[in-house]
Amino acid sequence: MASILVIAEVQNGKVRESSYELVSFARRIAKAQGSEVRSLVAGKGASAAAEELAKKGGGEVYLAEHDLLAHYSVDAFGKAVRAAVAAASPGILLFSHTPIGWDLAPRIAAALDGAFVSDCFNVEESGKLVFLRRVFNGKLDARFVPSASPVVATFQPGATSPFEGALDGKVTPLQVAISPQDLRAKFIEVRTAQKQGVDLSKAEIIVSGGRGLGAPEKFPEVIQPLADALGGAMGASRPVVDAGWLPHAYQVGSSGQTVTPKLYIAAGISGAIQHLVGMKNSNFIVAINKDADAPIFEVANLGVVGDLFEIVPALTKAVNQAKGKA
Amino acid sequence: MKIMVCLKQVPHQDARLDVRPDGGWIQEDNIKFEINSYDTYALEEALRIKDAGGAEVVVVSIGPERVTQSLRTALGMGADRAVHVKDPEADASDPLGVAKILAAIAKAENPELILMGLMADDGNSAAVPPMLAELLGFASTTSVMKVTRSNGSLQAERELEGGALEVVELTGPSVLSVQTGINQVRYASLKGIMAAKRKPIDTKSVADLGLAGKVGAAAAKIKIEKIYPPPKGKGAEILTGSTDEIVNKLVGKIKELGLL
Numbered sequence: 001m002a003s004i005l006v007i008a009e010v011q012n013g014k015v016r017e018s019s020y021e022l023v024s025f026a027r028r029i030a031k032a033q034g035s036e037v038r039s040l041v042a043g044k045g046a047s048a049a050a051e052e053l054a055k056k057g058g059g060e061v062y063l064a065e066h067d068l069l070a071h072y073s074v075d076a077f078g079k080a081v082r083a084a085v086a087a088a089s090p091g092i093l094l095f096s097h098t099p100i101g102w103d104l105a106p107r108i109a110a111a112l113d114g115a116f117v118s119d120c121f122n123v124e125e126s127g128k129l130v131f132l133r134r135v136f137n138g139k140l141d142a143r144f145v146p147s148a149s150p151v152v153a154t155f156q157p158g159a160t161s162p163f164e165g166a167l168d169g170k171v172t173p174l175q176v177a178i179s180p181q182d183l184r185a186k187f188i189e190v191r192t193a194q195k196q197g198v199d200l201s202k203a204e205i206i207v208s209g210g211r212g213l214g215a216p217e218k219f220p221e222v223i224q225p226l227a228d229a230l231g232g233a234m235g236a237s238r239p240v241v242d243a244g245w246l247p248h249a250y251q252v253g254s255s256g257q258t259v260t261p262k263l264y265i266a267a268g269i270s271g272a273i274q275h276l277v278g279m280k281n282s283n284f285i286v287a288i289n290k291d292a293d294a295p296i297f298e299v300a301n302l303g304v305v306g307d308l309f310e311i312v313p314a315l316t317k318a319v320n321q322a323k324g325k326a
Numbered sequence: 327m328k329i330m331v332c333l334k335q336v337p338h339q340d341a342r343l344d345v346r347p348d349g350g351w352i353q354e355d356n357i358k359f360e361i362n363s364y365d366t367y368a369l370e371e372a373l374r375i376k377d378a379g380g381a382e383v384v385v386v387s388i389g390p391e392r393v394t395q396s397l398r399t400a401l402g403m404g405a406d407r408a409v410h411v412k413d414p415e416a417d418a419s420d421p422l423g424v425a426k427i428l429a430a431i432a433k434a435e436n437p438e439l440i441l442m443g444l445m446a447d448d449g450n451s452a453a454v455p456p457m458l459a460e461l462l463g464f465a466s467t468t469s470v471m472k473v474t475r476s477n478g479s480l481q482a483e484r485e486l487e488g489g490a491l492e493v494v495e496l497t498g499p500s501v502l503s504v505q506t507g508i509n510q511v512r513y514a515s516l517k518g519i520m521a522a523k524r525k526p527i528d529t530k531s532v533a534d535l536g537l538a539g540k541v542g543a544a545a546a547k548i549k550i551e552k553i554y555p556p557p558k559g560k561g562a563e564i565l566t567g568s569t570d571e572i573v574n575k576l577v578g579k580i581k582e583l584g585l586l
């Protein structure tokens with residue numbers, strides 16, 4: 001029977017939530033196709049994680065344990081995935097679109113000469129398979145249809161809810177031969193992010209500026225005064241930090257800080273998914289953007305379609321007036 | 327050493343994106359194009375290695391005639407040579423097709439290092455670099471924020487979630503995909519632009535690379551059925567009126583939230 005293979009990720013001894021999201025997608029597709037869900041857990045000391053996954057929808061869980069799987073490396077994990085593919089002959093392989101998924105999945109797709117689609121937010125499984133994803137940094141949606149097998153797909157973390165059911169599977173040990181010479185890209189160490197200067201996670205109000213600000217001096221001139229008037233902090237999108245306009249500590253998003261202030265004001269930020277994951281759980285979101293179709297308006301509570309250089313200074317003035325500081 | 331840098335030309339970041347009537351892709355006439363933002367950082371990284379110790383930098387791009395302009399820009403910045411795969415049969419390749427074309431070029435060029443962007447700003451696949459590495463049997467890593475070279479080995483710092491970094495050591499010929507912000511990208515100087523006029527751009531067809539029938543739209547293993555503006559959900563309540571009226575409503579809301 002054709003199978004769907006979920007490539008699970010283990011973090012701190014536990015299966016990541018995004019892997020259970022893959023199980024949700026896999027179960028949906030399996031039901032429509034009459035196929036079977038299987039999973040791979042690769043690591044060292046990962047048997048408890050594999051047992052847990054087997055009880056919670058992962059089906060037959062291949063457990064690849066090896067000293068050289070203690071840390072992720074594309075070569076070692078690639079060997080584990082290939083061993084699982086040999087055992088399961090999957091028609092579909094599912095990865096999360098995470099630093100592991102986007103590093104490994106395309107290599108596997110090329111090795112299998114399969115169809116590849118990345119960073120999907122949904123799949124239509126009845127009838128032909130259609131993968132839904134965003135293109136142009138969130139500005140347009142697209143439907144992708146594979147015409148070859150196997151299909152290798154990565155899914156955006158958070159794209160669906162994690163599988164919740166109790167469904168008994170089993171753990172099958174998987175032998176993988178890996179030698180140190182196989183590791184052409186070798187793990188050395190992980191350096192965790194150090195918070196320096198601003199800790200945005202504690203701010204009640206954040207005023208963030210994006211590439212729409214156009215120049216570094218616009219931050220002290222336009223964004224900081226509004227943040228000051230509101231007694232809040234200043235934040236930024238990634239291109240602002242990339243350009244060296246502000247230090248990394250100001251960056252909000254998947255590779256910056258995750259924030260949940262009472263009020264988040266985004267000015268000149270389009271709303272790419274990597275920015276949204278860092279701020280969409282804010283209590284109240286105001287977006288100011290001159291493009292009425294900017295994706296940021298989908299997560300905002302209040303929106304202003306207009307020029308930030310007109311709106312933000314006027315708002316600063318009005319806030320100061322309201323505080324009697326005009 | 328020889329470094330190959332793969333550049334994709336994509337619609338300008340501020341270009342208006344209108345979907346083609348058949349829904350297959352965006353309308354490309356009348357918009358400006360530029361080098362994919364991620365790829366400008368990859369090129370800069372290659373030029374820094376060249377500046378530091380000498381390297382030949384070869385830029386490669388697959389795309390129509392308009393791509394010549396981006397290749398000239400790259401040569402103006404300091405790249406030594408360019409290869410342009412200009413062939414309608416290459417267009418609308420899926421990422422694996424693109425990787426197959428780039429692999430054919432890499433086999434002829436034999437670079438020690440291939441620098442690419444983490445992802446293209448149009449299709450957002452983030453797929454071609456690891457695929458290319460697999461086809462060539464090269465070492466690879468992705469989302470690189472720092473590259474250091476010391477006697478034969480290459481250290482890369484790759485970005486993980488939340489700003490954490492992973493240090494990876496690569497042995498042998500390698501493909502690195504570069505994340506934005508790894509460096510500050512230079513502009514082409516006037517002198518560079520003048521010098522670029524004399525630098526060669528080598529044009530190749532799919533058949534030249536022995537890939538006739540193996541890449542392009544017909545050979546793609548995955549196809550775009552349709553692209554479309556994202557369906558509008560509930561969305562934000564859009565404030566209208568004069569700037570004063572809008573600002574007053576905003577202040578009212580901030581008061582209502584108890585923040586003023």
Ligand SMILES: Cc1cc2nc3c(=O)[nH]c(=O)nc-3n(C[C@H](O)[C@H](O)[C@H](O)COP(=O)(O)OP(=O)(O)OC[C@H]3O[C@@H](n4cnc5c(N)ncnc54)[C@H](O)[C@@H]3O)c2cc1C
Nearest residue numbers: 210211212237238253254255256268269270274275290308
């Ligand atoms: C692995 C990975 C991690 C990433 N991590 C992050 C992250 O942590 N944080 C992050 O932000 N991004 C991150 N990104 C980048 C992300 O994909 C987007 O490129 C980025 O968020 C875009 O920033 P922006 O909205 O400021 O710029 P753009 O998308 O260029 O948007 C600029 C906006 O400004 C508007 N504008 C221009 N002028 C004006 C004006 N005068 N008035 C009003 N509006 C105006 C425009 O209409 C446009 O919508 C990541 C990407 C990847 C691949």
Ligand SMILES: Nc1ncnc2c1ncn2[C@@H]1O[C@H](COP(=O)(O)O)[C@@H](O)[C@H]1O
Nearest residue numbers: 332333388442443445446451452453454
């Ligand atoms: N048509 C192309 N020509 C040259 N390089 C490309 C092309 N398409 C993709 N690439 C390279 O592959 C990287 C990732 O692109 P993608 O996998 O399409 O998101 C880009 O940043 C480029 O370095």
